[in-house]
Every structure is written in C-alpha cells, then in structure tokens.
Amino acid sequence: MSVTLRTNLGSTEAVLSDDGTLNLFYQIADIVSRDLKVRFLQKEDDVDSVNWIFRYKGQNFTLHYSIYNGISILPAASKDAERNNKVLTEMAIVVGSRLDNGTAVRKRA
Numbered sequence: 001m002s003v004t005l006r007t008n009l010g011s012t013e014a015v016l017s018d019d020g021t022l023n024l025f026y027q028i029a030d031i032v033s034r035d036l037k038v039r040f041l042q043k044e045d046d047v048d049s050v051n052w053i054f055r056y057k058g059q060n061f062t063l064h065y066s067i068y069n070g071i072s073i074l075p076a077a078s079k080d081a082e083r084n085n086k087v088l089t090e091m092a093i094v095v096g097s098r099l100d101n102g103t104a105v106r107k108r109a
Helices: 022-035 081-100
Strands: 003-008 011-017 042-045 050-058 059-066 070-075 104-108
Touching: 003 081, 011 059, 011 081, 022 050, 022 059, 022 070, 022 081, 070 081
Parallel strands: 003 104
Antiparallel strands: 003 011, 011 070, 042 050, 050 059, 059 070
C-alpha cells in the first residue's frame, strides 16, 4: 500500500487510503494498536466518519475514516509541528509496511 504524506500549513497528514473501507479502517486500527503499542483514548463514530484519538511518542494523533476522503492519520494541534511530522512519518511507514509488506511513502505538498 502506498502512503501519501500531505502537508498543509506546516502540518502533515498521512493518507493511508483515498477510498478505504470501514473494514480497512479496523485493520489499520488493529495495526496501530498492536504494532505501535498504543491504545485509543477516545472514539467518535458518526454515520459517515470515524475519529479515534491516540497518543504515540508523547504526541496526540487521530486515526480518521471518512466515506468521502478515505483513511488517514492526523496530528492533533501542537506547538511542535516539526516533531509531530517526524513521528507521523515514522508511523505511516510502519502502518503501510504492515498492510503491504514494503510500502512506498510519497510526499505531496
């Protein structure tokens, strides 16, 4: 699976799937939980979107699913966007490689 890193106003978003299903969201949630050893702190499930918040390496992130935009990991608001972006990139590589055993990470502004 190819992961796209999209940067907007200094904050990076890891797009894991542009058209992912809810089933894929749950697979990714399992990878994040199991392989990155995190637990979800808050879960918000709506009709057309799901947002699960977790903490990784001292930073807060959201695993996001939308029927319109797919699946991504977003950083929470932070004063240290550079560190957030670095940690997010590391996570995207781990998750992408677990889904596809050898993902390519693309950067897009």
